[in-house]
Amino acid sequence: NAGVTQTPKFQVLKTGQSMTLQCAQDMNHEYMSWYRQDPGMGLRLIHYSVGAGITDQGEVPNGYNVSRSTTEDFPLRLLSAAPSQTSVYFCASRDRGQYEQYFGPGTRLTVT
Amino acid sequence: EDQVTQSPEALRLQEGESSSLNCSYTVSGLRGLFWYRQDPGKGPEFLFTLYSAGEEKEKERLKATLTKKESFLHITAPKPEDSATYLCAVQEYGNKLVFGAGTILRVKS
Numbered sequence: 001n002a003g004v005t006q007t008p009k010f011q012v013l014k015t016g017q018s019m020t021l022q023c024a025q026d027m028n029h030e031y032m033s034w035y036r037q038d039p040g041m042g043l044r045l046i047h048y049s050v051g052a053g054i055t056d057q058g059e060v061p062n063g064y065n066v067s068r069s070t071t072e073d074f075p076l077r078l079l080s081a082a083p084s085q086t087s088v089y090f091c092a093s094r095d096r097g098q099y100e101q102y103f104g105p106g107t108r109l110t111v112t
Numbered sequence: 113e114d115q116v117t118q119s120p121e122a123l124r125l126q127e128g129e130s131s132s133l134n135c136s137y138t139v140s141g142l143r144g145l146f147w148y149r150q151d152p153g154k155g156p157e158f159l160f161t162l163y164s165a166g167e168e169k170e171k172e173r174l175k176a177t178l179t180k181k182e183s184f185l186h187i188t189a190p191k192p193e194d195s196a197t198y199l200c201a202v203q204e205y206g207n208k209l210v211f212g213a214g215t216i217l218r219v220k221s
Contacts, residue, residue, distance in 0.1 A: 103155030
C-alpha cells in the first residue's frame with residue numbers, strides 16, 4: 001500500500017492564482033481531512049469528509065474548497081491564492097471506528 | 113475553547129539522558145489523546161493512542177501516560193535517531209482533532 005499520497009510536493013503561486021492540491025489514499029478509509037501547518041502553531045483543520053459525497057468545514061475553511069467524489073480522492077482547491085495561505089498542507093485519512101490518522105508527506109505552498 | 117499546550121517548546125538531550133515531554137489539554141469530552149512523531153519535511157507519524165486516565169502505552173524507548181488533564185511522553189535513554197518534533201493531539205466528540213504546537217527534541221551523541 002502506498003498509504004496517503006499528495007501532489008505536488010512544492011508549489012509557488014502568485015496572489016490571485018488558483019490551484020488544486022491532490023490527495024489520494026489506498027486504504028479504503030472513509031474519513032479524510034486537510035490540515036495546514038504553520039510555524040509555532042499546531043496543525044489546523046481546514047476541511048474534512050466522512051465519506052464520498054460528504055464534506056464539512058473545519059477550523060480554518062475560508063479560501064478553500066473541497067469535494068469528495070470517490071473514497072480514494074480528496075482534492076483541496078485554492079480559489080484565489082493569498083500570501084496568508086503560504087503554509088505546509090497535509091492530507092490525512094482514518095478508518096471508521098479508529099481515531100488514529102495517517103498523514104501524507106505534505107505540500108509546501110508559497111504564495112507571493 | 114478547546115486547547116492543547118505542549119511543553120517545553122524545544123528540548124536538547126545528551127544521548128542516554130532520559131526526560132519527559134508534557135501535553136496539557138482542556139476539552140469538553142475526550143475521545144482520545146494521540147502522540148505523533150514528525151521528522152523534518154515529512155508528515156506526522158502515529159505513535160500512540162490513549163483513551164482514559166491511568167492508561168499507559170510503550171514502544172521501544174517511548175512511554176506515554178495519561179491523566180485527566182495531561183499526558184506525558186517519557187523518553188528513556190534516547191538516541192540521536194529519536195530527534196524529531198513530537199506532536200500531541202486530542203479528539204473530542206465528533207471529528208474535531210486539536211493539535212498542540214509540538215516539542216522539538218534534539219538528542220546529541
